[in-house]
Each structure stands twice: as structure tokens, then as C-alpha cells.
Amino acid sequence: MDAWWQCEIPYPYVPQPVLDAADSVRASLPNRHCDPRLAADLFEEVIDEFLLCDDLGLNVLAIEHHAGINSLIGSNPMLVGILARQTRKVRILSLGTLISLRKDPVRVAEEYATADVISRGRLEIGFVKSGGTEMASANANPIHNVERYWEAIDLITKALSHHDGPFSWQGKHFTHRHVNIWPRPWQQPHPRMWSATGDPETAAEVGRRGMVHVLVLRGPDGTRRAYAAHRKARAEAGLPKVTTDNFAYAALVYVGDTEEEGRRVGSKLLWFLNTSLKSAPQYSKFLPGAAPPRAAPQIYRTRPKADGGTLSLANAEKGVPSASQNAQRLISITPEEAMAQGILFAGNPDSVYRQIMEFYDKVGGFGHLSLVGRSGPMTHVESEKGIRLFAKEVLPRLREVKPVIAE
């Protein structure tokens, strides 16, 4: 198993009364609440944490989110560019530029090819569907988000792998008459690609495409179901079975010297869920297209219908909660619940290793663990300590978990 450390670079300094008074801590919270000097300190510390990962042989992962306290990484390619140059050994996963928000996927392909070349072939390219507040922040129509997602991936893939002069793209959502990027990527035909999704329909397409399939904070049931949809879609398409190397899971992870320290400091990571997910209804339950209209009776009502609504969300979504419902569930989660649900792995090294492998067994195995680190009030010193302990005490044991055919 491989491991990837990430930090969303959240901004934990907005006073709680301001957050309590705001209907959303993303998209609409005025940026006067963001002090650029504090932001600079955060970037400096977190980039140092990424470089510590490089020293310790722990791969790094860069995300992107827009306009909120949950993350200051509004520009993924900029951080990926820094990591491409400043790290020297480890692999770098971009997870990723929010492509369904970007008007020109060809420009995204240029950014990725450049980072792959600067890093001499250490880049991996991940795609995230995006949603919620990101649509407002990026002025992107929430309808057809998934269509744009796949078309952008197709265009980026072709732009990275086509080497015979300009080609033309006249798709439904993107047109570009003259695609010919320089430099071309270091890795041929292109860097490995990842996709983050929990819903069964997208999971099936991720499977058919053979991308690395990453589930973020979904817990055992949602994760197992998504992996299963991936494998089933491959089987139905007559494609060969994949190994656990095709599956990834992202959780909050913290390792301390003692069980008590690991749990106490690790619990600080829940700030990301408890505080930074707060989102106004126009960006969540009422976001057009976020859930099928047949799910509206469950989503729009503030209480269950007394005379018994008949349309069931379970039918609508095959038992998988929507991303916004998942977020609602996570906002109020406690450390104990988070640990019980495989959303937080925290404790001493032995304990964290055991928690990871218990989750591994519950979901049918995965080849990549993404560590969501450094959040809320966790300090730079605490973060670096956790990274060191994970890299020295847990990672070597995870490396012994070899890829196997995922059944």
C-alpha cells in the first residue's frame, strides 16, 4: 500500500461568532476575514510539511477548493507547480484542478504537462467532480457538471497523449480548434489518472476507464459499495479484473506517541468537518441538479411528512446519500463516531495501523491511503510530529500490504 499526505490548508482564524452568524463559511464569507499575513504563514508551514513528507518518502497530494475557510488552495496548479520543483523524490498527486469549473481543459492539460516535466515524471493527475459552493465561486452551471467532468477528462487525456500536431475538439461543452500543447508530459502516454467519487453511476465509469478510484471520508458502507460498482462495471464490460492498486481511501489520520496523544491531537482534525463544511441551503440542498428531482420530497422538507411521503430516497439514489447529505452527516460527527466509521484513524502507531487494516478488510482492500492532515487548531509542530511517526512507524508496515486482485 502507498500513502499520500495532504493538507487542505484550512484557515482556522475567523472568530467563531463570525462563523456562527454566517449562513455559509464557503463561497459567501467576505475575504476581509482572511488576513493575508496569516495565510502566508499557513502556506509556508504547510509547504514545509509537504517537504518533510518528501524527506521521509511519503507521497504528497494537493487538493483544490474555492473561497472558504475550509481551504486556501483555490489554485491547485500553483501548489502543484511548487511541489513539482521543491520536492525531489516522492510522487505528487493533484486531486485536483476542479475541471468542471474551468472553461478551457486544454489549459489544464498544459499545466499538468508542465508540472510532470518539472518533476521529471512524478505527477499523478486526479479529478474531482466538485459541487456545492464551488459552482457559485466559479460561476459554473451546476446542471451537466458530470457531463463537463467527463468531457474535460477526455479532452485533457487527448491533449496530453496526442503528439502529431494540432487537433480539433468540438464537443458539447468544450470547443478548441487547435490543440497542440508544449511541453508534452514526461510520462507516456500520460501520468496515471485518479477520480474521486462516491455515487454508483460515476463509480462505474471510473471502473470502465481503469482510473484509480478514491473515496473521501465515505465510511465503510459507501466505500465498499462504490468499489463494488467499479468492479461490477468492469466485469460487465468484459474488462480484466483490477488489483487493490486501483482503489484509494482518504481519511483523517493522526499518529501520536501514545494512544491518548494520537486521539487527542487527531480529534483536532474534526474541525474540518464540524466547522468548515457549513454551507447555505442554496449551495447544498437547493443546488439545482445536485440530486435527482425524485429525491426532492426527502430533501426539501424540514420534517418527514405526517401522512407518509411515498417516494424513497433509497430508490432514487440506491441507498447512497448525496454529497450534500454526506456533508450534513459529517458536520455533527464526534471523534468517537468518526473513529467508529473509518473517517478518523488516530492513536499510537500500532493502533493506527490496526484501524487502517480493519477498514481495509471491511471494504475489500485498497492500495492507497490518503491522509487528510493538519486542520483547525492543529499546530505545525503537532502536524510534523504526526507525519514523522506515520512515515517511520506505520508506512513501512503498510508497504508490506501488496496489491492483490480485488474480488
Added chain:
Amino acid sequence: MTAPATIADRIDIAGLELEVLRRGAGRPILLLHGFQNPDPGARFLELLARRARIIAPSHPGFGRSPRPDGFETVYDLVRLYLALLESLPDEKVTLMGFSFGGWLAAEIAVACAHRLDRLILVDALGVKFGDRESADILDVFNTHPKEVQRRFWHDVPRFAPDYDALSDEALVSLARNWEALCLYGWHPYMYNPQLKRWLGRIAVPSLVLWGASDGIVSPDYGRAYAALIPGARFALIDAAGHAPEIEQPEMFVDHVLGFLET
């Protein structure tokens, strides 16, 4: 919810089977709805149907009208309703558009004056008057739903929908309408930058009606709209927001009949 007074009918047009509400007898009025497809129980329909024959389709993606793949722009809607006008047996039709449907009605009136005898726009969207840093039309998708309701209605407690009280079917319809509106109207937000230039081509008698309390798009916007349509009359309806036909049905219908019968 009680059962609708009239079961919705269907109309075949340009290969599409649209849900349509037909009411009354007399001069034909093609009614193009706004954010919500027509409520069969609406009082203004009942009043208007005493004097006119109403044809009120649900736009593709709204209510129970299907929206085929690739049908996703105002361009498609305008072509669809031009085809519908051509298919009606009446030589001339009165066109009445509400809000988003008012935008469609203005586009159609510019393109097809010969099939229309009158045009009525009600709190219509579709054009841009303000400067680049002033949005004329409230961004209903990026504004808190409570604020949208407050600005939509004059009398919020009486008219804003109570999702807890609505039937499953009504909620599914609301969500479908919301999705379709977003698809058609997201960008540029609820207007066609080219339309203003062409409104002067509208050659039929026109009435522009506006809810005096409309906070989605202001009465001043309505006045500016009317000023671009040659000879158009403008009238405010007091104690009404973005949907004066719902909040003040009697006054609304008085205005409409007064205009049609002069």
C-alpha cells in the same frame, strides 16, 4: 393538496409532447410560464378563461413536460414556441409571458410579429440595463432561499410555498422546474445581451405589467423594458411581487382584459 381542477392535456409540437393546460373559449392566449409551470388551480386562469381561450404549455423540463437530450437553451425554447404558433389554427394569437416566460415572449414577438395580435409581458426577464457591476435580476440560485422568497412575494407568509405541506408530486415538480430554470437561465444570467437591440421591432400593441413590490426584478426595469417596445403601455399592480397574477388575480385580469378589449 387537492386534485387539480383540470387534468393537464398534452400537445405535440416539433417532435415533443408537452404538458399543456387548456381553459376557456374565445380569443386565443398563449401563456408562457415563469419559474413554475402553471398551477391548474390558479384563480387568474379561472378569471381569464371566462373571456379567452388559454393555451398554457409547460416548458420542456418543467412540470410533466419531457426535455429531450440536447434541448437546453433559450434558443431551443424560442424555436419550439415559434413552431407552436405556426401550428395553431388561429391566424393571430395573444402572447402572454411571465418572468422567464416573458423573456421567451419578447424573443418570439421580435421574431414573429405576423402571428401575434397583442403582447403582454409580466415581470419579464431577458434584457440587461444596468452597468457591468449592477445585476438587474436577483441571482435566485446563489441567494439564500428565504431571501429569494422575501423578494419574490409581496405577502410572504401567505404565498411562499411550505415544503412541509406540499405533496411529493408537487415537490418533485418544484425540483424539476428549478433544475430546468437553472439549465436555461444560468449564463448569461436570465438575459440575452442581443435582445435589447431588437425590441424596437415589436409591432403589436403591447402591455407591460409589473408587481409594485417585485424584488426579483424591479418596476424600474419594467419601465425601461416597456420604453424599448414601440407604443407599449406600462402598469404597476399594487401589493404584488414577482407574480402579480397569483397575488392579485382580480386586478391582474382587469388590466389584461382592459388591454385586450381596447
